[in-house]
Amino acid sequence: MSIKISANLSAVAHHIIAGAFTFPYSVDAHSAVARHPGEWSFEPWSHDAVAKAREANGEVLEPLSAEEQAALDEHAKAVADANARLNAFREKRAAAKAEEDQAAADEALVHSAPPQPARRPFGRKGEPTPAELRMIKDKKHEDDLAAAERGGAKLTG
Numbered sequence: 001m002s003i004k005i006s007a008n009l010s011a012v013a014h015h016i017i018a019g020a021f022t023f024p025y026s027v028d029a030h031s032a033v034a035r036h037p038g039e040w041s042f043e044p045w046s047h048d049a050v051a052k053a054r055e056a057n058g059e060v061l062e063p064l065s066a067e068e069q070a071a072l073d074e075h076a077k078a079v080a081d082a083n084a085r086l087n088a089f090r091e092k093r094a095a096a097k098a099e100e101d102q103a104a105a106d107e108a109l110v111h112s113a114p115p116q117p118a119r120r121p122f123g124r125k126g127e128p129t130p131a132e133l134r135m136i137k138d139k140k141h142e143d144d145l146a147a148a149e150r151g152g153a154k155l156t157g
Contacts (some may be wrong), residue, residue: 015037
């Protein structure tokens, strides 16, 4: 039996020192990230994290030039701005979803039947007994099932 390697099965994970690596199988990338989270990530590592890892690995790092530092600062600012826009977008989407959910709940309420007072069988007066309440509840459940089979109202507790 042979193993088929397909492009849609691969995944990219980022090593803290070596950089991006394409694993032939996504399960291998997920395993690396799960087993070694301080070494592998699905997102690119920050410059500070890479510098610390290289120093811990014994590499001697040269100081950044002014241009390199400016590029890093510009990238950090762009990422912060993008995160702010994404957070605003996600909040707007959550508010819209909450509004849609409320509208759906309101729609269901508008189309639901009002509650019916509990009536004792045979027209007797007074509060229903527990047995009569149970009988009323069972009848309501049967009616709800019949309505659901006809494609009508939703089932209620």
